[in-house]
Amino acid sequence: MLITEENAYINEVSHEGDFLRRTFRAMLRARILENKLSSLYKAGKIVGGVYLGKGQEAISATLGASLIQGKDCFAPLIRDQAGRTAFGEPLIDCTRTYLGSVKGPMRGRDGNIHRGRPEMGMPAMISHLGAQVPLIAGMLFAKRLKGTLDGCVGATTVGDGATSTGAFHEGLNMAAVEKLPMVVVVANNQFAYSTPNSRQFACADLVERAAGYGIGGFSVDGTDLIACASVVGEAVRRARAGGGPQMVVAHLLRLGGHGEHDDGSYVPDSAKHDHYGRDCIEVAIQQLVEGGYAIVEEITAWQDEASEEVQRAVAQAQQEPVPDPYREDWSALSTRFPLHAQ
Amino acid sequence: MSGVTYIDAIREAQETLLREDPRVFLYGQDISNFGGAFKATKGLAEAFPNRVFDCPISEDAMIGLAVGAAIEGMRPIIEMQFADFSSIAFNQIVNQAATHYYRTGMPIPITVRLPSGGTPGSGPFHSQSMEGIYAHYPGLVVVTPATVSDAYHMLVDSVKLDDPVIYCEHKFLYRWLKAKSIKGDGLPIGQARIARPGKHATVVTYSAMVHEAVRAADRLQADGWEIEVVDLRSVKPLDLDTILASVARTGRLLALGEAFPWGGVTAEIVAKVTEEGFHLLDAPPQRLNARDTPVPYHPKLWAAHRPTPESICDALRKLLSF
Numbered sequence: 001m002l003i004t005e006e007n008a009y010i011n012e013v014s015h016e017g018d019f020l021r022r023t024f025r026a027m028l029r030a031r032i033l034e035n036k037l038s039s040l041y042k043a044g045k046i047v048g049g050v051y052l053g054k055g056q057e058a059i060s061a062t063l064g065a066s067l068i069q070g071k072d073c074f075a076p077l078i079r080d081q082a083g084r085t086a087f088g089e090p091l092i093d094c095t096r097t098y099l100g101s102v103k104g105p106m107r108g109r110d111g112n113i114h115r116g117r118p119e120m121g122m123p124a125m126i127s128h129l130g131a132q133v134p135l136i137a138g139m140l141f142a143k144r145l146k147g148t149l150d151g152c153v154g155a156t157t158v159g160d161g162a163t164s165t166g167a168f169h170e171g172l173n174m175a176a177v178e179k180l181p182m183v184v185v186v187a188n189n190q191f192a193y194s195t196p197n198s199r200q201f202a203c204a205d206l207v208e209r210a211a212g213y214g215i216g217g218f219s220v221d222g223t224d225l226i227a228c229a230s231v232v233g234e235a236v237r238r239a240r241a242g243g244g245p246q247m248v249v250a251h252l253l254r255l256g257g258h259g260e261h262d263d264g265s266y267v268p269d270s271a272k273h274d275h276y277g278r279d280c281i282e283v284a285i286q287q288l289v290e291g292g293y294a295i296v297e298e299i300t301a302w303q304d305e306a307s308e309e310v311q312r313a314v315a316q317a318q319q320e321p322v323p324d325p326y327r328e329d330w331s332a333l334s335t336r337f338p339l340h341a342q
Numbered sequence: 343m344s345g346v347t348y349i350d351a352i353r354e355a356q357e358t359l360l361r362e363d364p365r366v367f368l369y370g371q372d373i374s375n376f377g378g379a380f381k382a383t384k385g386l387a388e389a390f391p392n393r394v395f396d397c398p399i400s401e402d403a404m405i406g407l408a409v410g411a412a413i414e415g416m417r418p419i420i421e422m423q424f425a426d427f428s429s430i431a432f433n434q435i436v437n438q439a440a441t442h443y444y445r446t447g448m449p450i451p452i453t454v455r456l457p458s459g460g461t462p463g464s465g466p467f468h469s470q471s472m473e474g475i476y477a478h479y480p481g482l483v484v485v486t487p488a489t490v491s492d493a494y495h496m497l498v499d500s501v502k503l504d505d506p507v508i509y510c511e512h513k514f515l516y517r518w519l520k521a522k523s524i525k526g527d528g529l530p531i532g533q534a535r536i537a538r539p540g541k542h543a544t545v546v547t548y549s550a551m552v553h554e555a556v557r558a559a560d561r562l563q564a565d566g567w568e569i570e571v572v573d574l575r576s577v578k579p580l581d582l583d584t585i586l587a588s589v590a591r592t593g594r595l596l597a598l599g600e601a602f603p604w605g606g607v608t609a610e611i612v613a614k615v616t617e618e619g620f621h622l623l624d625a626p627p628q629r630l631n632a633r634d635t636p637v638p639y640h641p642k643l644w645a646a647h648r649p650t651p652e653s654i655c656d657a658l659r660k661l662l663s664f
Contacts, residue, residue: 114445118446126441128433134406134434135438139413142411142412167402167406167433173398173400177397333443335504338579341528
């Protein structure tokens with residue numbers, strides 16, 4: 001269900017240029033989709049929160065694009081629209097969930113970024129940070145027991161804030177003990193809601209934690225698509241080859257508030273004008289053009305295509321039915337009690 | 343053959359499940375070659391290589407891993423070393439496992455074994471009864487076996503359910519409670535049992551308190567009172583039909599539990615019976631629980647903290663004299 005045209009040629013990725021183009025297109029689709037979500041929120045068309053991945057598209061999309069949907073598993077977090085898109089989640093899953101369509105994967109029972117298709121290897125996140133780390137470990141552990149783990153990778157992403165949770169620590173340590181092929185990307189966007197790094201952790205770089213867990217550790221400029229592709233690619237390769245868990249810490253800046261309800265006014269100008277304050281999409285366009293991976297006209301065409309796709313996904317979700325409380329199956333259990341004596 | 347203990351039954355159920363279902367595996371602290379803190383998994387690691395795993399002291403990650411494995415089609419049984427430590431796993435249990443079916447349509451068939459309840463000298467952090475906490479949350483089945491045969495059959499049935507099950511096994515019953523065999527009466531999860539028939543008052547209870555209630559009932563028999571004891575077997579779902587049928591016979595209700603007194607299973611029973619069976623009651627329904635302090639260490643304090651046959655008799659006399 002998740003396999004899209006874009007995703008279909010993932011198996012034949014060998015050429016760096018193909019990978020970069022595919023990854024960039026996912027970044028672009030995510031950015032355009034999220035800009036639309038922001039407008040819809042501001043127009044009062046979306047109930048609840050809107051949480052964007054602006055500024056995190058490069059690291060997120062390179063992870064999603066490095067995974068093989070149908071074989072690997074991927075637990076995206078709050079700012080992973082680009083990673084979801086690159087992994088193969090159709091945009092309509094996003095608009096349906098934000099707009100409450102019953103045809104979406106969560107059927108109005110959960111919203112926004114709390115969506116997934118666990119049967120396709122993409123579990124639906126809960127809001128409690130760090131919780132997906134052991135969950136992905138469990139999916140991989142099960143594959144090992146079933147004898148299907150060979151060549152598989154499981155990945156999840158967290159932010160700087162989640163690295164302070166017990167779940168993150170427990171999950172990563174457990175994955176290391178179990179020697180699971182797991183990649184954990186830490187997008188250090190400098191702010192957990194409004195809390196800056198200085199009130200979140202005291203080490204120089206979060207990648208130092210990797211040594212403590214006995215796992216591979218990488219640090220990368222999260223605003224640099226080519227660097228992300230190379231580092232995430234290497235981390236995924238190592239995990240896939242049996243090298244155990246890998247942690248990638250990406251340095252970047254959240255280009256917005258925590259959600260669209262938050263103007264992020266606490267982010268100082270110095271951070272915005274810093275190297276990591278640059279927009280990874282703009283950097284990527286420059287890299288693609290200068291590297292000869294794409295021409296400007298092509299990128300403009302991708303942009304137009306993505307805009308149309310987003311319009312269609314929004315329009316379709318908007319005309320679909322929303323849940324009916326009178327027809328809702330108000331059961332939290334799949335088992336229907338009473339059971340009968342055997 | 344000297345009979346089967348409650349802990350033997352739990353061990354045998356896991357052996358049966360491992361033998362019959364390749365999707366089952368056991369994950370917990372010290373459960374592999376060591377056989378578990380209470381020996382509930384003794385010999386299973388040797389009998390079933392790569393199916394029984396020791397894990398780090400990471401209760402949150404243990405349940406997180408179990409949920410992930412369940413998504414991949416497995417049926418993990420997680421042993422919490424003590425029910426008390428499941429507080430560390432609370433988030434994964436109530437937010438990850440319990441919400442999953444409602445949110446995504448995919449049920450999570452995990453079974454979490456909670457060695458529950460007090461024993462002399464165990465103190466505040468190795469004695470807790472957590473069933474009321476978990477029963478509060480939608481999306482969990484909470485079972486509380488009181489007999490050797492239920493310990494066996496309800497564990498087997500729990501793993502066969504497609505939903506997450508909190509299996510509360512009582513540590514006080516582990517070695518003390520014996521039966522000739524594990525032969526059961528075929529009752530499904532969700533159905534209560536009349537543990538002792540009577541006609542003057544109903545005690546609705548579960549787990550180890552079933553035995554204390556039966557002792558109290560035996561004592562009151564000398565005074566001519568016939569007390570009915572209902573063993574709930576599972577606290578969620580709650581078998582209100584059996585409870586109401588009993589109250590219809592006796593007209594009097596005492597809800598008895600070993601957990602802390604604020605809210606919880608006994609409060610739910612009284613609320614439900616009052617709502618739906620008010621007309622059946624000849625006296626105000628009563629509750630008897632542990633005291634509202636942490637579970638104390640010293641055996642003398644502990645014995646006075648939990649309900650005893652004496653305090654149950656007192657509560658019943660008050661109920662009968664109304």
